[in-house]
Amino acid sequence: MWVLVLFSALCCAAANQDPLVVQTVEGKIRGSVLQTYTGKDILSFRGVKYAEAPSGENRFKPTVPVKPWEGIRDATEDGILCPQPFIDNTAEDPEDCLSLNVYTKNLQGRRPVMVFFHQGGFMTGSGFSEIAGPRYLLDKDVVLVTLNYRLGPLGFLSTEDGVVRGNNGMRDQVTALRWVKKNIARFGGDPNAVTIFGNSAGGASVMYHMMSPMSKGLFIRAVAQSGSALAGWAINRNPKALVTRLADLLNCTGSTSQQIYTCLKSLPA
Template identity: 50%
Template sequence: MTPINLWRAYLYKAQWAESPEISVAQGRLRGSVEQLYNGTPYYSFKGIPYAEPPVGKLRFKSPQPPTPWTGVLEAVEHGKVCPQVEMFSGRFLEGSEDCLFLNVYTTSLQEKKPVMVFIHGGAFVSGSGDSELFGPHYLLEKDVVLVTINYRLEVLGFLCLDTEEVPGNAGMRDQVAALKWVQENIAQFGGDPNNVTLFGESAGSVSVNHHVLSPLSRGLFHKAIMQSGVALNDWAIGHDGKERAIRAAKVLGKDITDPNELLSFFQTVPAKDLVLMTFKTVTMDEKHRCLPIHFCPVVEKTFDNVKPFLNDTPLNIVLQNKAANVPLMVGYNTSEGIMFIRLFLKKLDFILKNFQYKVPRELAQKVSESVQKEFGERIRKFYFGDKDISKDTQAIISLESDFHFVYGVHRLAHFVSQHNNSTYLYTFNTQSDLNIMKNVIMGVPEVAGASHVDELFYLFSTNMTADTYRGQEDARQKVDVMTKLWTDFAKTGNPTPDDSLGVKWRPYSQSSGEYLSIDEKLTSGKFADRERVEFWNKLYAEAGLPCITKSHL
């Protein structure tokens, strides 16, 4: 090696040997240097506070700007998560109400890279942006800056009293505060504040859709990716927030209805006692018809001194073309319903006698009880015919997928594409040892398709998948394809801007319903799951609800 190259190698080594320090608006941060699987070093900044701790009198309130600090803040470990119970293990995580932190990962502090901000799922009751599930190794290889965030969950994030003080959506306002922090500070991490893509999965995907609809989020991002969840899904919007708060207070031993008294009471309740209140406040109809997601985004009442996060129903905002006109990617996994097989079979006796509860709430509220029963019977016959339901696993999966995800995604793509010619629809059917939800958590590797959550393991590194990724060329190739689609969209607004993947993903149009199937091979097509979508569309049309016009199916 020449003396010049030796000197360059020494400088490179010295650059990465030291813990990086940068300045943000609130003070100085010290991160750490980590390494991607391919050996490339990257900078990691964890546990950065993006808002004032929402504790004491700030509980349930909109997030306040973070207080500047003196000295250097060590940003080498994740901040506390919101109090919660882990969704699949059932383990209680005490966490902390002081949980409004974000994490930033980048391979350069000097460049101007596209920024991808991820919002985690978890039914608005669990989850965090921590690298245990959302490691940056795959995405950073594609030359982007990655940001992951925490936000307040369940009662702490979504209590609604229909008052100026607590109009609801505190957790969504947390996300807005994080996006504002990104606009103000991301250039210090080598990110471009004028090229920010917001993406999320499940409840995080619904969150992304709500930001596309919200006037508070306008201008804070420039593209959006929605994975397995949209604002038109039945579980994506809360109902009767104040009445739910009254029921929650009663569960906790306080029979009161005055909103000021409710606020005073809830501010005294230990945070751990507010965990899982979603399940303790359901109505009989919600127990059997809906997913257990009820402390979640709501349409706010109008007040003079409060700018609403959501000022109308998602359907109205979309139909009236009041959503942000940014490039959109939206889709679902082919067997989302794998995650619900056990619950369906557990309730099978009840379902067989009451199939009308498989009619979505939006439909049920529009038709009589007798029509609900008729619709329920038509749903049963369409999916199961005369088969033994308990043995028809694939039909259960299709029903639960369509009921909770698929039709809502198609409906949104159809409505949005009328005004937005950069709407891209996908179905995800990739299968390998990386499908952790299907193979490991649900334990049904023999079932066809990709489960809810499975696509995340092709976008984010985790301890569960590190050995598979390192040891299997097939897995690495599939991750490479998936991350290229996502990051090319983040960079350009087009997921296939060149011919390198051998396919052209064309925008969705109402006339052709274009979509991309992400499978062993990438293939383009028209009208994904057409027969099933057409079935639900007919029910919605008969109920007089806005739907995909028949001429477009």
């Protein structure tokens, strides 16, 4: 009998030390093992929700951080793409896309952290593993984080009068950076050694974070590649006209921003 008791205790201890299960501030997640291009094993945690679904009453609203959960959530596959042109999203809630991926050698230590913002002109793209994966970078002694954020009108529409505030895609990024600040030490990362980087729209995003008080204290270094906060495609100089044009195309006629917002909120993504 004592042999069985000891065996059970050892099994429980091993389960509690499972390197593929991480207790984040919000709840437990289970990841998987990937390999770098040189064949080194790394730990992968993909499709980790950092925010609630920005759909329904949350559409066009600032980001809502993810709520705590019970049990262990699967983090072995990429999350879903945020709605974007030319991509047929068949998910039950296609707007429930605010997830991130964490790649690390192991869960011990305090390694520098690199957070990547993807390209795509704020209209397309994702932080998916096949696009922004770890297979080269994780041969270095770093922790890599990639993420999705809202795109196009769902992420950047603004009525300029407070009804739809705009730049919610950037707010998504800030929420993800706050998640990193709270949780990355549990993945072997140093929350005080975060570098943000990105190319094209990701590079412009990096520059916006450098200027924004909302991002203060969330990173210490920044690398902007082939993108600028002053690029013509990165700035909407007449957002109200874009709202009017979009409303006309979608038959959301109304004399006030609130009426247009109510109509746009009711349409499928």
